[in-house]
Amino acid sequence: KAGVTQTPRYLIKTRGQQVTLSCSPISGHRSVSWYQQTPGQGLQFLFEYFSETQRNKGNFPGRFSGRQFSNSRSEMNVSTLELGDSALYLCASCRQGSQNEKLFFGSGTQLSVL
Amino acid sequence: LAKTTQPISMDSYEGQEVNITCSHNNIATNDYITWYQQFPSQGPRFIIQGYKTKVTNEVASLFIPADRKSSTLSLPRVSLSDTAVYYCLVGDDNQGGKLIFGQGTELSVKP
Numbered sequence: 001k002a003g004v005t006q007t008p009r010y011l012i013k014t015r016g017q018q019v020t021l022s023c024s025p026i027s028g029h030r031s032v033s034w035y036q037q038t039p040g041q042g043l044q045f046l047f048e049y050f051s052e053t054q055r056n057k058g059n060f061p062g063r064f065s066g067r068q069f070s071n072s073r074s075e076m077n078v079s080t081l082e083l084g085d086s087a088l089y090l091c092a093s094c095r096q097g098s099q100n101e102k103l104f105f106g107s108g109t110q111l112s113v114l
Numbered sequence: 115l116a117k118t119t120q121p122i123s124m125d126s127y128e129g130q131e132v133n134i135t136c137s138h139n140n141i142a143t144n145d146y147i148t149w150y151q152q153f154p155s156q157g158p159r160f161i162i163q164g165y166k167t168k169v170t171n172e173v174a175s176l177f178i179p180a181d182r183k184s185s186t187l188s189l190p191r192v193s194l195s196d197t198a199v200y201y202c203l204v205g206d207d208n209q210g211g212k213l214i215f216g217q218g219t220e221l222s223v224k225p
Contacts, residue, residue: 004157031211042218043158043201048211056212090157097211100146105157 001027004106006091008108012112018079021109025072025093031055032074033103034066035090040072048099049074078111120200123220132189134219136202139183145205147178147185152199152218161200162187189221198225 005024013019024034033048033056045058049068065075072093078085088110092103119137124211126132138147146165150158162169164185175188189196199218207214 004149028180031213033213043213043215045212045214049209056209058212060201076174088155090210092157092213094210099210100148100163100208101210102148102160103157103158103164103213110155 006106008071020077022076026050029093031094031097033092037088062113117127120219131144134187137184139202148203167212
């Protein structure tokens with residue numbers, strides 16, 4: 001069974017640009033969530049999607065958005081990039097997103113904003 | 115108040131048993147305790163989950179005392195490849211699709 005796949009693995013952008021990251025969950029998983037990891041702030045929850053609907057949202061500005069498609073694949077978008085957006089962006093999936101359910105993470109997309 | 119408290123870092127040598135303790139004084143009756151492992155530049159990986167007493171799998175053991183106010187992740191005979199950050203999550207920190215990570219414990223295994 002294939003794991004969670006994130007593309008691209010690395011990305012370099014400049015300030016003011018926008019970026020779209022992609023995540024393919026494990027087959028059969030309907031919940032997809034996104035996380036940002038930086039050395040200073042650690043792992044922070046961005047948002048979670050279930051059946052194409054955003055179900056949970058973290059404390060990030062509106063420049064960060066996402067969506068989920070009918071096949072459970074998800075994308076996240078960051079507009080008007082800032083230097084502080086440089087981070088490892090991780091996607092995770094699970095079947096239902098129930099409490100205590102195990103999450104499966106991808107290897108992430110390393111975004112560098114210059 | 116922080117939900118969980120873990121040591122920031124630990125050092126060990128290959129072949130030793132490593133025990134990482136997590137304090138969760140305000141754990142609720144229905145809360146489970148979950149541990150994740152993260153290697154550099156990779157996503158976290160689920161290690162083990164438990165509610166009470168002892169849970170063991172092929173990777174680790176989890177010891178939970180009767181009062182459940184703490185838990186100990188035990189890694190038997192660690193190797194260099196066990197060098198990673200270990201996160202303890204409790205209750206609302208583990209809402210399935212939404213995980214709230216603390217700072218974790220950075221374990222360094224030396225030869």
